[in-house]
Amino acid sequence: MKIITASFLLIMFNFSVIAQKSNKTINWNADLEYLRAQIYSIFPNAKDRINENDFNTTLARLKSEASSLSINEMAVEIMSLLSLTNDNDCFIYPFQESLSSPILPLKTYFFSDGHYVCDATEPYADLIGEKIDKIGHYKVDELFQKLQTVIPADNIHYQRYQFSLYSQLPSFLSWAEAIENKNKVHILTSSGISKSVSFGDLSSYLKLERTLASQVGLADSQSNHEQENYWMEFWDDGKSLFVQLKAIEDQKEGNSFSDFVKEIEARIKSGKVEKVIIDNRYGGGGNGFMLNDLTALLRESKTINQKGKLFVLTSRSTKGVLLEFTSVLQLNTKATLIGEPTGEGPNTVGDRVTITLPSSKLEVQLTKLFWPTSFIFDNRKTIQPQISINYTFDNYLAKHDPWLKAIKEYNLISYEKQKPDLSTQNKLVGKYKVEGYKLKIYQEDGKLYAEVKKKLRSFFELHTELYHSKTGVLSSDIPQLSLLYEKIEGKSSLTKLEWSGNTYELQ
Structure with a gap:
């Protein structure tokens, strides 16, 4: 659950001065067999998660084609093998020493109304603000469908997020047969601009800007939080506390994360906070165990843990520790999730390890451990928000945040639910077991609750x-x-737990 910083990307690119190893001297058969062994040894439950026939077929194809491919081309082909894991954290970093990939000097994003250029270096500044219609030989949607095969991911939402990167790398565009010339690509915009764009170095790309909704601060605020792992501000009427989390690890300067949580607690207990908004849209690295105190604070707050008082913002890039936190809040509070489907599912957040292929020296990332945040039978590959938003390019230009607009328009009345009568509550209280989990049903203040304690x-x-x-x-x-209940021998008792349409027997 690590994040790659811009400085790290730049450092890795500077290694490009080192001569790349000739493909003719690489023993790809040995590398691919080593990779196969490592995947089945390291990747959790690999035999159950990976289709063996597809894996072996792809591996055989790679072995037969390897001698005619460059190391950069082979890296893309290996990504097609890693894609069979259906996991975000199994990939090859394209800017490592062995590859040092060039990249288009454009900063783009897949908005809900299309793929737009947010920033560009000269002489391509006239592309800024343009909607891209074609990249090379393909329309954007056609190219996305082709590249999905070589973008390892839990789901299509994260692939759409990653498209902005991989659609700008020559080795991936060449693999998709979108270009013949690996030095440049033809871009056509919906307004009719036709331009040949040359690939550039990573350092130029990293200087480009693309600040998404409230990513570095609230639109009506003068503060800039770009360098902060976590921050908070009051929003709207001054009674809503906006808390953005990017990395759950102590900052080099300022409050520790523990002190940050204590500050949130103090503000809630002051009585001045009526709503809390947790922004989990950006980032994802850090230590999930550091979130225990914040989880407990939000769950146990009688003023905040109410419908319409606690909101969690999600995006297609919500993953890692922030995905864990999103899942934990969904299962333990009355939070309303607003935004886009997340980039990972509740049981597929993992820690990863780097392995080095012995001959080519390519570094490959593999997931080594998953951190489940839900029932073992929860097979979701994403977490769907309760309220979906569309983030358009016009929103981006105007610095409008449709996630926050959805909070303003939230209608609590449509979400009101009826408590079970006390007679029913009394009959259902007790301890149950389901698929190896201990489920407790209890009453408190005239309400009925279900609980599974953390191990x-x-x-x-x-x-x-x-x-x-x-x-x-x-x-x-x-x-x-x-939860389903029925009368058995004259007594009401819970009989089944229903999860996403599937039922499980209660004992």
Whole structure:
């Protein structure tokens, strides 16, 4: 769960002065066999997660084609092998010493209304603000479909996020047969601008700007938080506390994360905070265990842990520790999720390790450990928000944040739920087991709750209020979760847990 900083990217690119190893001296068969062994040794449950026939077929093809390909071309082909893991953290970093890939000097983004140029170096400044219609021989959507095969990811949402990078690398465009000349690419915009753009170095690319909605600060604020791992400001009427998290690790300057959480607690307890907004849209690195105190604070706050009082913002790049936190809040609070489907699922956030292929010296990232944040039978590859937004290029230009607009327009009345009657509550209280988990049903202040306690060195825990949905069915604050009950020998008892349409027997 690590993040790659801009400075690290620049350092790696500077190694390009080192001569690349000739492809003719590389023993690709040895490298590919080594990679196969490492994947099945390191990647969790590889035999269950990877289609063996597809893997072996792809591996055989790579071995047969390797002698005719450059090291950069082979790196793309290996990405097609890694894509079979369906995991974000299995990939080859394109700017490492062995590759030092050039990149187009454009900063782009896939907005809901198209793929736009947000910034560009000279002499391509006339492309800024333009919607890209074609890259090389393909329309943007056609190119995206082709590149999906070589963009390892949990889901299509993260692939769309990564498209802005991989659609600007010559080796990937050449693989997709979008270009013949690896020195430049033809760009056509929807307004009719036709331009040949040459690939440049990474250092020029890193200087380009692309600041998304509230990414470095609120639009009406004078503060800039670009260099901060976490920050907070009051928003709107001064009663809503906006908390943005990018990396859950202590900053080099300023408050530690622990002190940051204490400051949030002090503001909530002051009575001046009516809403808390947790922004999990950007970043994702750090230590998930450092979030325990913040989770407990939000869950146990009677003023904030209410419908319409706690909001979590998500995007297609929500992954890593921030995905874990999003999942934990969904399963333990009355938070309303607003935004885009996340870049990972609740049980596919992992730690990764770097392996080096012995002959080519290519460095490959592999997931070594998953940190589940939900039931083991939760197979979601993304977390869907309860309220979806569209982020358009016009929003970007105007510095409008549609996530925050959705909070202003939130209608609490449409989300009100009915408590089960006390007689039903009394009959259902007790301890149950489901698929190896201990589920506790208890009453407090006239309300009925379900709880699964966290195990040691685990992120998964569940705490939710239960509501009357219809006869024999209890709904919850968790969109995927319902509990079914029926009368057995004259007594009402819970019989099944329903999760995303699948049912599991309760004991």
